[in-house]
Amino acid sequence: MTDVTQTRGAPRTGGRRAGPGGRGTGPVRRGRGPGKRGAGRQLHGGKLTYAVLVLFTIGSLFPLVWTAIAASRTNTRLAQTPPPFWFGGNLFKNLEIAWTDANMGTALLNTLVVAGTITIGTVLFSTLAGFAFAKLRFRFRGLLLLLVIGTMLVPPQLSVVPLFMMIAEFGWTDQLQSVILPTLVSAFGVFFMRQYLIEALPTELIEAARVDGASSLRLIWHVVFPAARPAMAVLAMLTFVMAWNDFFWPIIALTQGGEPTVQVALAGLGRGQIPDQSVIMAGALLGTLPLLLAFVLFGKQIVGGIMQGAVKG
Secondary structure: OOHHHHOOOOOOOOOOOEEEOOOEEOOOOOOOOOHHOOOOOOOOOOOOHHHHHHHHHHHHHHHHHHHHHHHHHOHHHHHHOOOOOOOOOHHHHHHHHHHHHHOOHHHHHHHHHHHHHHHHHHHHHHHHHHHHHHOOOOHHHHHHHHHHHHHHHHHHHHHHHHHHHHHHHHHHOOOOHHHHHOOOOOHHHHHOOOHHHHHHHOHHHHHHHHHHHOOOOHHHHHHHHHHHHHHHHHHHHHHHHHHHHHHHHHHOOOOOOOOOOOHHHHHOOOOOOOOHHHHHHHHHHHHHHHHHHHHHHHHHHHHHHHHHOOOOO
């Protein structure tokens, strides 16, 4: 009975590993191995890191806060020295004046249509062109890519006169399509998507889809777009912000009395012998709030798309 009991399992060594002779040679180490000792740990910044982040945050928020402060004051108070550093009581009055005088409701709706259409068109066409330059083989591919990149070197001011003549010939003056169509695709977007898809979309995956009998449309919808989704999110965010804040071409193609965008409407507020700076700031605040609201609502998805593209498994 004693022999049977001793032969069950390994001999008990008091928490030590059993050596060849049955004697313990050292304590048994439990838990993580040496290779996983740093796994799952969170990095914490020091006081200097947090101080720098606080300074950058204050510097980034100061223009927006100052715009709100100026919008809540009168034009006379803004002209005094020192300027005000706290909110006044005229914010809603100035917002109402800016909303009425600048036709801000129509301007916000027009800008949403313009920026949204430009964003969708730029992301779609840039992704398709970027995929073609990255993975397809066709004649003069390198030359065409150089021509696309070369258009980024041309100042936009050089194309204003022929572009306006073309818009006038089509009868699109003071209409939203005159702002939308010339910017439906960008050379930067094509180059950006091409560089991303070279690494993010394996050629073997395309060949496997072709072997399975996938058509070009199905290949793009089920293979290219899912692989390019993080870069498409980044490009959409950049394009929407640029289209929303664009001033140079809309002020030429549109007028405040017709179909203005936000920037054209704000330019009308500054006219006059003595522009009311508080009303102008109130209009600028109205034009900025939709961008802030969009980032608050979709910021998590945008950052998630960026991180998804940055982290490689």
